[in-house]
Amino acid sequence: xxxxxxxxxxxxxxxxxxxxxxxxxxxxxxxxxxxxxxxxxxxxxxxxxxxxxxxxxxxxxxxxxxxxxxxxxxxxxxxxxxxxxxxxxxxxxxxxxxxxxxxxxxxxxxxxxxxxxxxxxxxxxxxxxxxxxxxxxxxxxxxxxxxxxxxxxxxxxxxxxxxxxxxxxxxxxxxxxxxxxxxxxxxxxxxxxxxxxxxxxxxxxxxxxxxxxxxxxxxxxxxxxxxxxxxxxxxxxxxxxxxxxxxxxxxxxxxxxxxxxxxxxxxxxxxxxxxxxxxxxxxxxxxxxxxxxxxxxxxxxxxxxxxxxxxxxxxxxxxxxxxxxxxxxxxxxxxxxxxxxxxxxxxxxxxxxxxxxxxxxxxxxxxxxxxxxxxxxxxxxxxxxxxxxxxxxxxxxxxxxxxxxxxxxxxxxxxxxxxxxxxxxxxxxxxxxxxxxxxxxxxxxxxxxxxxxxxxxxxxxxxxxxxxxxxxxxxxxxxxxxxxxxxxxxxxxxxx
Amino acid sequence: xxxxxxxxxxxxxxxxxxxxxxxxxxxxxxxxxxxxxxxxxxxxxxxxxxxxxxxxxxxxxxxxxxxxxxxxxxxxxxxxxxxxxxxxxxxxxxxxxxxxxxxxxxxxxxxxxxxxxxxxxxxxxxxxxxxxxxxxxxxxxxxxxxxxxxxxxxxxxxxxxxxxxxxxxxxxxxxxxxxxxxxxxxxxxxxxxxxxxxxxxxxxxxxxxxxxxxxxxxxxxxxxxxxxxxxxxxxxxxxxxxxxxxxxxxxxxxxxxxxxxxxxxxxxxxxxxxxxxxxxxxxxxxxxxxxxxxxxxxxxxxxxxxxxxxxxxxxxxxxxxxxxxxxxxxxxxxxxxxxxxxxxxxxxxxxxxxxxxxxxxxxxxxxxxxxxxxxxxxxxxxxxxxxxxxxxxxxxxxxxxxxxxxxxxxxxxxxxxxxxxxxxxxxxxxxxxxxxxxxxxxxxxxxxxxxxxxxxxxxxxxxxxxxxxxxxxxxxxxxxxxxxxxxxxxxxxxxx
Numbered sequence: 001x002x003x004x005x006x007x008x009x010x011x012x013x014x015x016x017x018x019x020x021x022x023x024x025x026x027x028x029x030x031x032x033x034x035x036x037x038x039x040x041x042x043x044x045x046x047x048x049x050x051x052x053x054x055x056x057x058x059x060x061x062x063x064x065x066x067x068x069x070x071x072x073x074x075x076x077x078x079x080x081x082x083x084x085x086x087x088x089x090x091x092x093x094x095x096x097x098x099x100x101x102x103x104x105x106x107x108x109x110x111x112x113x114x115x116x117x118x119x120x121x122x123x124x125x126x127x128x129x130x131x132x133x134x135x136x137x138x139x140x141x142x143x144x145x146x147x148x149x150x151x152x153x154x155x156x157x158x159x160x161x162x163x164x165x166x167x168x169x170x171x172x173x174x175x176x177x178x179x180x181x182x183x184x185x186x187x188x189x190x191x192x193x194x195x196x197x198x199x200x201x202x203x204x205x206x207x208x209x210x211x212x213x214x215x216x217x218x219x220x221x222x223x224x225x226x227x228x229x230x231x232x233x234x235x236x237x238x239x240x241x242x243x244x245x246x247x248x249x250x251x252x253x254x255x256x257x258x259x260x261x262x263x264x265x266x267x268x269x270x271x272x273x274x275x276x277x278x279x280x281x282x283x284x285x286x287x288x289x290x291x292x293x294x295x296x297x298x299x300x301x302x303x304x305x306x307x308x309x310x311x312x313x314x315x316x317x318x319x320x321x322x323x324x325x326x327x328x329x330x331x332x333x334x335x336x337x338x339x340x341x342x343x344x345x346x347x348x349x350x351x352x353x354x355x356x357x358x359x360x361x362x363x364x365x366x367x368x369x370x371x372x373x374x375x376x377x378x379x380x381x382x383x384x385x386x387x388x389x390x391x392x393x394x395x396x397x398x399x400x401x402x403x404x405x406x407x408x409x410x411x412x413x414x415x416x417x418x419x420x421x422x423x424x425x426x427x428x429x430x431x432x433x434x435x436x437x438x439x440x441x442x443x444x445x446x447x448x449x450x451x452x453x454x455x456x457x458x459x460x461x462x463x464x465x466x467x468x469x470x471x472x473x474x475x476x477x478x479x480x481x482x483x484x485x486x487x488x489x490x491x492x493x494x495x496x
Numbered sequence: 497x498x499x500x501x502x503x504x505x506x507x508x509x510x511x512x513x514x515x516x517x518x519x520x521x522x523x524x525x526x527x528x529x530x531x532x533x534x535x536x537x538x539x540x541x542x543x544x545x546x547x548x549x550x551x552x553x554x555x556x557x558x559x560x561x562x563x564x565x566x567x568x569x570x571x572x573x574x575x576x577x578x579x580x581x582x583x584x585x586x587x588x589x590x591x592x593x594x595x596x597x598x599x600x601x602x603x604x605x606x607x608x609x610x611x612x613x614x615x616x617x618x619x620x621x622x623x624x625x626x627x628x629x630x631x632x633x634x635x636x637x638x639x640x641x642x643x644x645x646x647x648x649x650x651x652x653x654x655x656x657x658x659x660x661x662x663x664x665x666x667x668x669x670x671x672x673x674x675x676x677x678x679x680x681x682x683x684x685x686x687x688x689x690x691x692x693x694x695x696x697x698x699x700x701x702x703x704x705x706x707x708x709x710x711x712x713x714x715x716x717x718x719x720x721x722x723x724x725x726x727x728x729x730x731x732x733x734x735x736x737x738x739x740x741x742x743x744x745x746x747x748x749x750x751x752x753x754x755x756x757x758x759x760x761x762x763x764x765x766x767x768x769x770x771x772x773x774x775x776x777x778x779x780x781x782x783x784x785x786x787x788x789x790x791x792x793x794x795x796x797x798x799x800x801x802x803x804x805x806x807x808x809x810x811x812x813x814x815x816x817x818x819x820x821x822x823x824x825x826x827x828x829x830x831x832x833x834x835x836x837x838x839x840x841x842x843x844x845x846x847x848x849x850x851x852x853x854x855x856x857x858x859x860x861x862x863x864x865x866x867x868x869x870x871x872x873x874x875x876x877x878x879x880x881x882x883x884x885x886x887x888x889x890x891x892x893x894x895x896x897x898x899x900x901x902x903x904x905x906x907x908x909x910x911x912x913x914x915x916x917x918x919x920x921x922x923x924x925x926x927x928x929x930x931x932x933x934x935x936x937x938x939x940x941x942x943x944x945x946x947x948x949x950x951x952x953x954x955x956x957x958x959x960x961x962x963x964x965x966x967x968x969x970x971x972x973x974x975x976x977x978x979x980x981x982x983x984x985x986x987x988x989x990x991x992x
Contacts, residue, residue, distance in 0.1 A: 038567035071534035
């Protein structure tokens, strides 16, 4: 008996949050684990993450960065060294205090912590690696000749979260963290900006997610940074999502870890630094940016399978004929570096397969039956706009390549339109509150630049300053809250 | 002032252990970190590991395995579930007991563990992931239709080690761990054997390290396994190193986590399982198998840079001419997928560069001066046998490709000869002790199959049974220790 297929996805409009969870679960991307706050990334979800990794890794390497690996644990005394950084992460870190379990004398088969194996110094599971890496950089850096150091690490990190959501906020997550050291302040600033551009290009060109680049306000910047640059995007429910951050750390960590270098022209100085990262959170952004009530929608660049071929047949003879017909298509697409899957699973009916691949966001589905073979054609269905066309075999690989390019483009255009339609410019606080409450999205408003005003606005509306955009489209004005002078409008939104 | 170059490598013969550490440090592979027992893998070392990962990953995927990711933490109750596995790892695990630090009221700027943030249930940092994965498989497996499940994970794991050595034994290490579930016992056994073959092929064809395949004795097998298959190799100092293991887990984990499946012909049964892994330990094996007193020797397949070109010049005009001459070589090699680096660093002299690339094990070094340009030739030096030849430019890429192939082959042949010359067959315990003490290497000897005899031999000689080889070259006989009946000879050695 073929399995029945029931999508059972909550509609996006009725409950966005439940819709998101349904997509993550039913498209087999990830699931909640038996470990509090931690997720299991399932093979299909991990295949998408692997494609993200490969592309980002290529972009980092092309710009001179090298991968390395640093310890998972941060001894408490290193963790404390940069005070603001420590303060920022102390409240949410997993602490290792013992290095052994022993048999429970009171209950056979149970284990308890062995109190004799208490660590002299506690170890923090890295929430981020600045401390461990700067204690290492101290050994690597003596002179200007040792600079710049451009390091990246792919790793797992832990930040204890009370309320978690798959991909968006989990206690353990996967990410890359870049850590660089430079002679000059300007070099470090340029590096932070370069990386923010890499992140932007990656998100827009590969994930088809349009972003806004900007600077974080004082209260939203990374603990220990001088400046935090970021890219922010807008989800379909009108909430903003921080996609990536790139920090200019000034000489803060160099001072905390006493990392000085001999200058070209004599004398010693502290080195300048950056750090930057994106995480499995991008999986959440990818899902929320493009998907619909039928399931995941994937831009072709990031789809582990770009084309799926489903045979339509009545008996094994038919299937045999279709198989030999499809063989040429597979070879042709493969030679053009298009990833294709032929699903000849005999236990499942075509309707079930159609549904499943729709759910999993495969950009193009081909259906091939006996009549198609006779007519030398196949049916091509697009996931993004549900259109179907009949394509002659002789044109197939060209049509597929063009269609993949078009899907990539159209998905981006759609997301860009959503972003554009959901940026509102307001001139007073009443309008601000109205937009935030009803329409949502990004709101441009004048702000007096103080932490105090930012806090009050957040308290009253739950909206925060997502960034001070690079692109300063508006001149000076008056703060919508305090009426004081404002240099430029900034972008507010409710956010994930 | 160009940096001076001092290799300062301890000779292999005078102190093998110090020689090893010198190579690891001076070839910039890894270093001890400020975190007890944990290492920093430096960019050059990590680039080699990345090549290992890429190749293994390709081999796993070609045989139907998929990557996924499971939590870092194992809640204590899951950790306890498979009793033998828990017993095997309880003595060396890092335990998270708290999820927050707070300011030390007695000392400003210091942090202490917040006793109010004690976890209800302790979390073990995974020493291996069977427990977490089988608690997940329980949700994934209902029927025979869900099988087989063929999962691999690239991850960091922690096993608390008192005495550590870079790559060979560190508290945290990187590895891949495969975890599979099957309908039939035979399928699981076949999977364990398939993986052991993949490991063997990887080590021999890519790392150029010959291995012996076999079965572990009862006392040496993985905690929780029915059978452990392994590959063992021999280092240049005559000690054995376990390169990888592949476990047939029987139904042990299925029973511990109650994972049953509905059989095709009705009824329920526990599923059959395997797990298998190789780790950054392979880096240690790679270093110790081939390197010499001049530094690292890398087989071309695994070398991040296969060819380095060093310009020999007096002034910037010369360098310009050499650069334009080299450009064609770079393009030519690049088009043939040979990784090449042109080192035009003006701060370092050729002699320094020669030394450094020798130290880093780059298989081929080309030197190019003005006279070479005039003669349309370059000097080619091989790292493996120190030979130098003059090669005409028109033949260069062919000669390089052939030379790389030959280096790969010769390095393997040399290691294979070392292995062959260091396998001794003994017929009594005195001979056994003599060989183990003086010559070292693998020793074939008859063993009565008991744990007791194995223990006594280990106590008296420090040699352990490395494996019961697949290839049973010798018939039955009498145990060298007890004189009791023995089915076949097994392989003993002192080991890392």
